[in-house]
Amino acid sequence: MTNQLTPMPDDWQRALAIVAHPDDLEYGCAAAIATWTAAGREVSYVLATRGEAGIDTLDPAEAGPVREREQRASAAVVGVRSVEFLDHADGVIEYGVALRRDLAAAIRRHRPELVITLNADDTWEGTHWNSPDHRAVGRAVLDAAGDAGNRWIFRGLEEPWDGVRWVAVAGSDSPTHAVDVTHTLEQGVRSLLEHRAYIAALTTEPPEAYVRNLIEGFAQQEAARFGGRPAITFRLFPC
Numbered sequence: 001m002t003n004q005l006t007p008m009p010d011d012w013q014r015a016l017a018i019v020a021h022p023d024d025l026e027y028g029c030a031a032a033i034a035t036w037t038a039a040g041r042e043v044s045y046v047l048a049t050r051g052e053a054g055i056d057t058l059d060p061a062e063a064g065p066v067r068e069r070e071q072r073a074s075a076a077v078v079g080v081r082s083v084e085f086l087d088h089a090d091g092v093i094e095y096g097v098a099l100r101r102d103l104a105a106a107i108r109r110h111r112p113e114l115v116i117t118l119n120a121d122d123t124w125e126g127t128h129w130n131s132p133d134h135r136a137v138g139r140a141v142l143d144a145a146g147d148a149g150n151r152w153i154f155r156g157l158e159e160p161w162d163g164v165r166w167v168a169v170a171g172s173d174s175p176t177h178a179v180d181v182t183h184t185l186e187q188g189v190r191s192l193l194e195h196r197a198y199i200a201a202l203t204t205e206p207p208e209a210y211v212r213n214l215i216e217g218f219a220q221q222e223a224a225r226f227g228g229r230p231a232i233t234f235r236l237f238p239c
């Protein structure tokens with residue numbers, strides 16, 4: 001594990017992050033997003049679901065609106081104002097043409113140069129099984145980045161957009177690139193902390209201690225491969 005990570009490209013203006021659930025971007029990658037918005041770049045979020053099945057003690061009808069509010073607050077902390085929800089059903093998102101079409105439509109609407117998503121591998125670091133929603137959405141995002149540019153498929157949606165230059169996968173076991181988050185780690189902590197109802201149901205630890213340990217831990221984990229700087233890592237796929 002001595003391979004050094006390459007700095008993420010920064011010659012772009014517009015990014016779109018597409019994930020399955022509220023909190024997917026905040027568990028790790030929000031501090032990187034904060035560095036980009038601080039530099040004047042535009043980042044938007046698209047979530048396949050409202051995460052309505054994510055709180056055991058709360059009925060989905062109540063949890064959906066709560067989690068939507070928490071996601072919007074989390075986004076605001078890192079300078080993201082555009083947050084959309086696609087109304088897929090939490091926990092049972094199906095990988096397939098319908099999902100690819102929805103995501104391609106989102107990419108055509110937002111016209112990003114960089115698309116960000118979350119680990120779609122079977123596992124997290126070979127030890128924890130990944131969720132079916134993460135696997136479905138992450139794979140469909142990688143597919144939809146190409147679909148968005150093909151005028152002959154998904155016709156009748158928005159104008160094709162073939163301007164996606166990279167898809168960056170956060171939380172990958174085999175990252176290639178990283179972002180120095182020295183100055184935005186605190187925003188990353190604050191962003192995850194906005195998922196108050198979710199975190200309260202998840203742990204008995206004081207929320208701030210739980211979140212700080214986690215986010216600072218992620219960022220320090222890869223520092224040795226990035227000049228000792230706290231880093232958020234990505235596996236970068238050129239398009």
Ligand SMILES: [Zn+2]
Binds near residue numbers: 020024134
């Ligand atoms: Zn998730």
